Amino acid sequence: MKTQENNTQPARRVRADAQRNEDAVLEAAKQVFKTLGVDAPVREIAAMAGVGVGTLYRRFPQRSDLVAAVFRREVDACAAEATSLAADHPPGEALARWLKRYTDFIATKRGLAAALHSGDPAFDALPAYFRASFEPVLKSLLDAAAASGEVRGDVAPYDLLRAIGNLSSASGEDSAGHAGAMVDLLIDGLRFGARKMESETAR
Template identity: 65%
Template sequence: MPENATRRPRADARRNIDALLEAAKSVFGTSGVDAPAKEIADLAGVGVGTLYRHFPQRSDLVKAVFRHEVDACADAAPALIAAHEPGVALEKWLGRFTGFLATKRGLAPALHSGDPAFDALPAYFMERFGPALGSLLEAAAAHGDIRSGVSPEDLLHAVASLCLPVPGEGVAYNRRMVALLIDGLRYGATR
């Protein structure tokens, strides 16, 4: 949803927004952020006018996709903690975060373009992911699944570094590297 919206949209408008966000995420991942608006609207099953009604500028759509993906990933942390042992919850969340980073690759040119429209996004990233990962790390360390003293910021940066594109490799490679990092977190853990 656009960040400047003041009231909740009607149910049909909410469905259109959700469809546009999913379509844009998919199209941005394959064609980049400069893909034609018609391609996004067609995939969402709406008209181009509907896309521009909800997201008047391309930057509005890019920011909304980024925030939507950040929120979905951050919001998964409490559900994972409730459903799994702490170490497993952490591992599953880091897998989800790795997937988030893979989808962000399509957004990277816009996010790093220097456009002031995107200036607030790095802070939003840390505001949402820091506490989510912090709760997972704390629970896993208290349970003895990982060593203590790992900061959310350090781990977020480490995983992001491991997920940089490698020529000839895809997301499966990044997942293997993150699995190695998780194994390293287990070293020195005490129950």
């Protein structure tokens, strides 16, 4: 029994080291893409991650593999935040906070968005991944806020995701500030709609 444990421990260490390297590469790629764009030299990413270029290429043979992995990781992180927000805040506030978090996600992914629309087949599955990740969590937040009477209940999650995506696609000076202000108006509209619907029901 001890022999089996001794044999498996090195394999576990190798897997743990490989996972740490992958996490470091993805985090470094996110930072480098943000400042230099998705066409940044791979050596910049490897140096920031503290790994060799060969290690990076073994895990991500093509640049598109790395771009897609960064995108999925960022989508997962943004979607997961909905759960913690729902646990820590009232439904309406949790919804508003997550919509702003999603706005920030869209605003910082412009370089990735250009890559995703490049026609590279490595990105073909990502739009479906985007919707499958974000629609359920937004629906849960909308349903909870509507049930508590804080927002209207007739808004489709995907319509709201698309609206914020369109608002966040503007470029130019203070584009992020403009998108944030417009999303605040959207949130106010959701709340106003709830009050109006409550008033009409009371009649």
